[in-house]
Amino acid sequence: MPTVNETDRPSLARRAAVLYGVTAFVSLIGLADAIYLTVEHLSGRSVRCTITSGCSEVLSSPYATVRGFPLAGLGAVAYFVVFSLATLAAFGYPFVGKLLTLIVAAMFLATLWLLYLQAFVIHHFCQFCLLSALVTTTLTALVIYAQLKTGRG
């Protein structure tokens, strides 16, 4: 006699695949944004903001680099790791979901710190950084929801 758990399994797997698939897709937006910012940072030119006002202030501030390495580059690496883990999780690889949740949580904390810096220290916002904050927040919501709904590790 099939148990409730067994009949639930295929739909659970499908739900996880969809949620992590969406997570992977959203992380691609962050990846594209971070790659653009990294290249602009390395070129050094004042980026023209079209929506907000402080692109060159934010991107040329001392907070835009970590020990000489562009922060946007770290962001690109982080988004790529998130994309890779989410893809693996979507294909049902075990234990990846928990690692993904940890990494996204760390990125969310970093995002809060960067938003604080823009608002209270640099006093300027850069639209590309705000897009990244939006992406990370969405990713956080997605992986927490995925963990709660599927409980897959």
Next chain:
Amino acid sequence: MKRILPFVIIAFVLGAGLVTARYLQRASLETPKPSPVPSASPVATAKILNPADPGAEPAHALGDPKALVTLEEFGDFECPPCGALHPILKGIETEYGPTKVRIIFREFPLVPNHVHALAAARAAEAAGLQGRFWEMHDLIYEHQKDWHEAFDVRPIFEGYAKTIGLDVQQFARDNTSEMVERRIFLDGKRGHSLDVQGTPTVFLNGKEVPFESLAPEKLKALINSELAGHP
């Protein structure tokens, strides 16, 4: 196959990301050149022959008009990379001397991105009306970090005016004068006609220098290769 597929996707995205980064890097290296708009109408043909607006005249220039190399900078006093370029151009000015290299400065304040850029441009132009443009230009660039964060920059610039020995009352009046406004407008018009997209943009004998080449060694190499043709 299903076990391998995610790795194939990941590898594909990694490759696509690297290619995109390379493409963006190339695109920013090859900044767009000023190109006249092709048109069949005879009115536009005249424009093609002389596409660039002359800018404010006389231009703020250091060095001999007959110098072999002319560097024309479109600058915004509040833009950090422009501030970084300032000592580089200063170094070139002293190293090559006025007979070899001529340096022209054009106002290109990026308003509203830089809230004090226009005020700084006005201050430099107002100093120019008393014959002290370059002194003010240098002070404003060298103290960019000091006034950039200020709420009201006027007293700071008036302080600079005093330092370089200007008639401060006249300077304050000139700041809002038609003449100063007009010079900034004309320089901006020239910048737009040359398709200047950001600051600093430098033209070396009329050719736009890619931003990456504004590093001291690269800029000197470009100047040297230009001088090499004229012993």
